[in-house]
Amino acid sequence: MKRSVSEGIVISPIKNGTVIDHITPGEGLTVIRILGIQDGTNVTFTVATNVTSSRGGRKDMVKIENRELVKSEVDKIALIAPDAKISIIREFKVVAKKPVEVPSDIVGVIKCPNPNCISNTREPAQSRFVVHPRGFRCQYCDTIISREMDIGDYI
Numbered sequence: 001m002k003r004s005v006s007e008g009i010v011i012s013p014i015k016n017g018t019v020i021d022h023i024t025p026g027e028g029l030t031v032i033r034i035l036g037i038q039d040g041t042n043v044t045f046t047v048a049t050n051v052t053s054s055r056g057g058r059k060d061m062v063k064i065e066n067r068e069l070v071k072s073e074v075d076k077i078a079l080i081a082p083d084a085k086i087s088i089i090r091e092f093k094v095v096a097k098k099p100v101e102v103p104s105d106i107v108g109v110i111k112c113p114n115p116n117c118i119s120n121t122r123e124p125a126q127s128r129f130v131v132h133p134r135g136f137r138c139q140y141c142d143t144i145i146s147r148e149m150d151i152g153d154y155i
Contacts, residue, residue: 011046017065019087019094020077025050027080028060030152034076035064043067076109078102079136080152104131110145110154117141 023031028047037043044065053059060081068088069077077084078100088096108126112119118140119127128139135146145154 011048011061011063013092014046014063014065014089015092017063017067017089018069019089020062020064020069020081021059021085021087022053022055022083023060023062023077023081024083025058025060027152028062030080031060031062031077034080034152034155035069035073037064072109074100075103075106076155079106079110079155102131106130106136110136110151112138112141112143113145113154114138114141114143117143 020031026049028049032045032047037045046061046063048061050058051061069086074086077086079102082100082102084100086096086098086100087094106127106129108128110127110129112127112129114120117127117138118125119138125140129136129145130139131137132144135144135149136151137144145151
């Protein structure tokens with residue numbers, strides 16, 4: 001069936017893999033970066049940016065073929081796109097769909113912006129952040145990465 005331009009963007013379905021929908025507008029490429037998908041890899045993916053959402057407003061969307069995300073990857077996505085939904089696709093069918101959840105304790109994922117933080121020295125200390133009303137707070141030095149900052153720059 002041929003669609004007209006007025007019906008919107010048509011993105012091909014994937015046979016197997018993961019669809020990340022309702023990503024914060026402008027963060028689709030950040031999702032690709034934090035998942036380690038780069039040019040030259042053999043991963044087939046699609047990124048749709050700033051598309052109209054059925055909920056109203058705008059969103060980004062990422063489809064990754066032949067790859068199902070693990071919890072640690074989903075947790076990273078939740079930090080930059082807390083309203084995202086993850087769908088697992090098998091044989092062109094959605095077999096699981098769930099929202100992401102921002103973890104309350106974030107270990108070894110976010111790099112503290114404070115250069116004097118113990119997690120940025122030679123000490124064997126992984127970064128450790130907790131959710132804070134204003135964003136994310138380092139448990140070592142109390143530096144806060146506010147929600148207005150681009151959290152993707154610290155992942």
